[in-house]
Amino acid sequence: MKTYPLSNGDQMPALGLGTWKSEPGEVYKAIRTAISVGYKHFDCAYIYQNETEIGAALSDAIMTGEVNREELWITSKLWNTHHRKNDVKECLDMTLKALQLDYLDLYLIHWPVAHQKDVIFPHEGNGLISLDKIPLEETWAGMEEIKEAGLAKHIGVSNFSAKKIAQVNQSASQKIEVNQVELHPLLQQKDLLDFCKKEEVILTAYSPLGSRDRIPQMKAEDEPDMFEIPAIQAIAENHNCSPAQVLIAWAVNRDTVVIPKSTNEARLKQNLEAANIKLSVEEMNQINQLDRHFRYVTGTFFALPGSDYTLANLWDE
Ligand code: A2P
Secondary structure, three states: OOEEEOOOOOEEEOEOEEOOOOOOOOHHHHHHHHHHHOOOEEEOOHHHOOHHHHHHHHHHHHHOOOOOHHHOEEEEEEOHHHOOHHHHHHHHHHHHHHHOOOOEEEEEEOOOOEEOOOOOOOOOHHHEEOOOOOOHHHHHHHHHHHHHOOOEEEEEEEOOOHHHHHHHHHHOOOOOOEEEEEOEOOEOOHHHHHHHHHOOOEEEEEOOOOOOOOOHHHOOOOOOOHHHOHHHHHHHHHHOOOHHHHHHHHHHHOOOEEOOEOOOHHHHHHHHHHOOOOOOHHHHHHHHOOOOOOOOOOOHHHOOOOOOOOHHHHHOO
16 A cells, blocks of 8 residues: 655555445444455544444454554544634544544544534534634644644644645644545646645545535535546546546545545445556546536535635635
8 A cells, every 4th residue: 555654754544444424333344344355544533423433343453453553544533613722632532532542643623614612513604603713723723732742643634725724834833744625536626736745745535436425415416427437437447447446546646645435345445456556647647637626525514694604715716
């Protein structure tokens, strides 16, 4: 498995298992299966509401000697209700308890969006708190504290633009190490990738397969299906692999981390194997031409009337 170095020499595996939308009741088995077929990297979040079951699977796999804690790379994310500096540890502690771990490899600020502490999913503008009131720098200071305390070996962000990364890093004593964003051939974010390479920020691709299993309220009508794109299908045929594998291989070939989600054994295996598929320069160029800046995860759920959040200031575009 390809890995990417962090500034202290630790190595982040290029492919991890996404767990957003992995349902309680099936995620235990998915994690145990993933470990048995060779996954080492798991991408979690407090808000996915499945960390207790993931923790049970990790703990059982460690207890049976199938894998060591040190071989694993576990990421989780701070939810928007805990953006105040003194709340960061509370959210992390809930995650650590659920995952049955005493440290994370990576902890991310999930969104550049703050909620009232008792509002998990806001439906009205007053459930959100402006970034003027809880600046990202304040949240980052809480993240730095948990890194200094050894509760997370590395810290980073998710859904951040280059502008927000630069803003936070300006006053940071610990720099942002990872940014996790939606990335796939229809949303390539080349400028952000170049910026992150320059700033030594590892970029992680979420929704690499288009997250077709999102709840209907999160889906637009007539969303493009990347598995159906002729260029992707032709490359898949060339490599005798599936379109999903081409999408995963493309992400790894352009030096990003990628976290496809699956709870199905055959697809778990297939996705892991895809990290080793080498695409030719010509194939990469063909895929590079598919970009149309299309988001599956639009962020409209945060752009609520009566709040300061808009799609323009969420994505800075
Ligand atoms: P399943 O969990 O049943 O395998 P994303 O990673 O972009 O969020 O996409 C996840 C969706 O893609 C899920 O619906 C998942 O279904 C499906 N999926 C994961 N791997 C593959 C694959 N190799 N081929 C087809 N569909 C896949």
